[in-house]
Amino acid sequence: MITLTIRHRTSYHYRQPVMLGPHRLMLRPRESRDVRLISSEIAVTPAAVVTWAQDVFGNAVAMANFQTLSDHLVIESVAELQLDAVAWPVFPIAATAIFYPLRYSDDDWTDLGALTVPQYPDPAGRLRDWARAIVRSNPTDTLALLKDLSASVSAAIGYQSREDEGTQSPIETLERGWGSCRDFAVLFVEAVRTLGFGARIVSGYLYNPTGDLVGSVAAGATHAWAEVYVPGAGWITFDPTNRGVGSFNLIPVAVARDIRQAMPVVGSFIGMTDAFEEMSVEVLVISRPGDGR
Numbered sequence: 196m197i198t199l200t201i202r203h204r205t206s207y208h209y210r211q212p213v214m215l216g217p218h219r220l221m222l223r224p225r226e227s228r229d230v231r232l233i234s235s236e237i238a239v240t241p242a243a244v245v246t247w248a249q250d251v252f253g254n255a256v257a258m259a260n261f262q263t264l265s266d267h268l269v270i271e272s273v274a275e276l277q278l279d280a281v282a283w284p285v286f287p288i289a290a291t292a293i294f295y296p297l298r299y300s301d302d303d304w305t306d307l308g309a310l311t312v313p314q315y316p317d318p319a320g321r322l323r324d325w326a327r328a329i330v331r332s333n334p335t336d337t338l339a340l341l342k343d344l345s346a347s348v349s350a351a352i353g354y355q356s357r358e359d360e361g362t363q364s365p366i367e368t369l370e371r372g373w374g375s376c377r378d379f380a381v382l383f384v385e386a387v388r389t390l391g392f393g394a395r396i397v398s399g400y401l402y403n404p405t406g407d408l409v410g411s412v413a414a415g416a417t418h419a420w421a422e423v424y425v426p427g428a429g430w431i432t433f434d435p436t437n438r439g440v441g442s443f444n445l446i447p448v449a450v451a452r453d454i455r456q457a458m459p460v461v462g463s464f465i466g467m468t469d470a471f472e473e474m475s476v477e478v479l480v481i482s483r484p485g486d487g488r
Contacts (some may be wrong), residue, residue: 198278209267252395330390352369379436
């Protein structure tokens with residue numbers, strides 16, 4: 196078990212005062228059997244009325260509403276938590292799901308719903324064909340197949356950090372041959388959905404004390420990965436950016452059907468068309484002294 200402090204600061208600057216619209220903040224880490232949240236605080240400048248709710252996925256969502264004009268906006272989140280994920284987990288997959296193709300129970304199929312349905316157009320079936328080409332045999336080992344799909348994403352796509360907003364479609368990522376961690380995650384999720392799996396996007400933080408993981412330039416960074424539902428084991432974590440399996444070094448904040456539902460900060464402003472000047476994001480994930488991995 197390791198104790199971590201996560202500091203996340205998002206700053207916006209405008210050329211003149213603007214009216215800030217409501218901002219949706221998804222910054223509170225999501226508790227699980229691997230993550231125990233000790234504390235979580237959010238500070239907003241200028242002052243805002245902050246209310247909390249849970250979305251349809253059970254994520255903690257804060258809404259910040261502003262009353263004054265401002266030429267800047269700073270959102271600071273500080274969370275302390277304990278991370279207790281093992282590096283090489285063993286997954287108790289149900290006997291009925293050890294081999295693919297598998298069939299979910301009627302209840303699982305109903306509850307997974309839209310999480311089994313691809314969210315991006317693929318009229319020519321290119322993504323489906325790409326995913327099916329990775330299936331070695333029929334039947335084949337389910338976990339091995341999912342690992343192969345995750346590894347195939349990073350083998351086929353070069354990592355490239357992108358500061359601009361938005362996510363590439365899976366077809367765009369395949370055609371361009373490069374993408375960010377969120378593009379890798381979306382490609383993987385959509386690929387496994389074409390094979391009949393239920394999958395979801397996860398956004399959160401990557402703890403990278405050794406600096407050898409892709410997607411982080413320091414001890415930590417925001418990150419995106421995926422989870423696939425496998426009967427018996429439940430939601431299994433896959434990080435296609437780093438070919439990782441299991442949640443070791445990953446701190447989830449939100450799970451969602453689509454990456455757009457899990458953005459850390461979403462908001463608007465009313466002002467001149469050229470009012471926006473710049474945005475910056477700073478993330479630091481550090482362990483308690485003497486408590487590193």
